[in-house]
Amino acid sequence: MKIYKVPENLYNKYQGCGYAIAVTKSELLIDFCYVCQILEDFDVEQNEDEESLLRKTIQDKRVLEVCDAFSPMGDVRIGFLSCYEFCER
Helix, strand or coil, X not given: CCEEECCHHHCCCCCXXXXXXXXXXCCEEXXXXXXXXXXXXXXXXXXXXXXXXXXXXXXXXXXXHHHHHHHHHCEEEEEEEECCEEEEC
């Protein structure tokens, strides 16, 4: 697992803890989008283990659209935002 600091220019997007799709380049976090903003029905509490949940998430068409939009900017990753850090899963 790799951890990326949320840069100051993205502080306005940061809304606390949550799963996110992120794009990184040269060891820097470039942009991110919370999964719950993409999938309104995303509920960690009512799902199975994390691995199964993330596998299903990255197969969703809406998430894939965000990944496609992010991919020209760098490497697309899924992970967890907390304490102004993105932890890749």
